[in-house]
Amino acid sequence: MFVPVKTKDGQQLMPMHASRARKLVKRGEATPYWNNGIYCIRLNKEPSDRETQDICVGVDPGSKKEGFTVKSKADTYLNIQADAHTHTSKKVAKRRELRRGRRSRKCPNRKQKKHNLSHRHRIPAGTRARWDWKMRILDWLSRLYPITHVCVEDIKARTKQYQKKWNQSFSPLEVGKQWFYSEIEKRWQLSRLVGHETKNVRENLGLKKSSDKTAESFDAHCVDSWCLAYHVLGGDPIVDNTDIFCISPIPIQRRNLHREVPKKGGIRSRYGGTRCLGFTKGTLVKSMKWGLCWISGHQNGKINLTQMTTGKQRPQQKLDSFKVLKRINFRYKEAEATSPS
Numbered sequence: 001m002f003v004p005v006k007t008k009d010g011q012q013l014m015p016m017h018a019s020r021a022r023k024l025v026k027r028g029e030a031t032p033y034w035n036n037g038i039y040c041i042r043l044n045k046e047p048s049d050r051e052t053q054d055i056c057v058g059v060d061p062g063s064k065k066e067g068f069t070v071k072s073k074a075d076t077y078l079n080i081q082a083d084a085h086t087h088t089s090k091k092v093a094k095r096r097e098l099r100r101g102r103r104s105r106k107c108p109n110r111k112q113k114k115h116n117l118s119h120r121h122r123i124p125a126g127t128r129a130r131w132d133w134k135m136r137i138l139d140w141l142s143r144l145y146p147i148t149h150v151c152v153e154d155i156k157a158r159t160k161q162y163q164k165k166w167n168q169s170f171s172p173l174e175v176g177k178q179w180f181y182s183e184i185e186k187r188w189q190l191s192r193l194v195g196h197e198t199k200n201v202r203e204n205l206g207l208k209k210s211s212d213k214t215a216e217s218f219d220a221h222c223v224d225s226w227c228l229a230y231h232v233l234g235g236d237p238i239v240d241n242t243d244i245f246c247i248s249p250i251p252i253q254r255r256n257l258h259r260e261v262p263k264k265g266g267i268r269s270r271y272g273g274t275r276c277l278g279f280t281k282g283t284l285v286k287s288m289k290w291g292l293c294w295i296s297g298h299q300n301g302k303i304n305l306t307q308m309t310t311g312k313q314r315p316q317q318k319l320d321s322f323k324v325l326k327r328i329n330f331r332y333k334e335a336e337a338t339s340p341s
Contacts, residue, residue: 001241001243004041005021005040005041006040007042007050008042008045008046012142013052018039031044036329038078053073055072056072056147056229056233057070057141058071058227059152059153059225060198061177065084065213066083066134069226072235075240081220081221081246081247085249128179130176131176148189150188150191152190152191153195154194156173156194157173191232202227205230210223253273256271257270279324281296283325285325286322286325293306293322299316302316303316303322308332
């Protein structure tokens with residue numbers, strides 16, 4: 001419905017209708033490009049007006065799925081349903097297990113390496129991955145739209161009874177969200193609503209939320225993110241855009257150097273890393289046989305591809321069987337529109 005617009009010097013302007021964007025591209029006054037699956041245009045001339053309106057992003061955090069809505073007072077520009085980071089804690093536990101196994105081996109000339117993180121100010125890896133993923137999405141959206149406000153549904157950890165309030169600081173949820181809020185306040189104006197307040201806004205608008213939290217529909221998570229953005233800016237209480245854009249993190253084994261189980265002869269084959277025969281994992285390519293894919297690995301001098309739409313792996317493709325397009329930050333696909341109940 002709306003196309004993000006950027007000037008020649010990189011300033012984000014208010015989105016325009018797709019029909020108007022097509023006319024500008026046809027006349028040569030704008031250049032089209034893709035940004036992680038979103039069709040955008042770059043103006044080739046000075047715009048008639050650089051004034052922008054307030055745009056709010058509603059964020060509905062979740063344990064498995066999360067909702068993001070980019071909305072102004074008049075229009076809804078984009079609804080995103082994102083898969084949350086859920087595998088980091090398991091990877092950290094496996095890394096710890098393999099590290100301890102290496103320490104117990106009798107290898108000559110191995111120097112001691114200090115791994116003491118007890119006195120360093122840091123956020124645990126699993127917590128940082130969950131909340132940094134949300135921050136990466138907001139940064140990506142800020143490169144598409146002139147965002148001014150961010151409204152987040154505030155989730156709280158339950159404290160133990162008859163304990164001091166400082167036990168909240170031991171919850172990964174509280175530690176992660178406070179870091180997330182501090183990063184938002186550096187860039188945009190932050191607003192927060194508690195869960196029951198979001199429910200009141202949704203019920204006053206006559207909207208219903210789906211009980212299936214994993215469904216790829218507007219009613220699953222984006223209905224709450226839309227209500228959060230509507231609470232900040234107001235406007236028409238009728239939802240004008242129910243299309244959702246589904247994204248998920250790219251599973252990359254960054255520091256896993258070898259296979260966990262050795263092959264015959266005690267040899268551990270190479271595994272992990274971010275480079276594949278000169279290409280970077282996560283690079284979007286167009287295969288002559290499988291369409292849009294991303295590079296996921298390599299084997300026997302050939303590239304392993306994964307289809308964008310289905311997620312199926314297509315191993316051992318020749319280097320001349322695809323065309324490199326650009327590097328992407330996450331997997332994406334469009335879901336079918338559903339009418340809000």
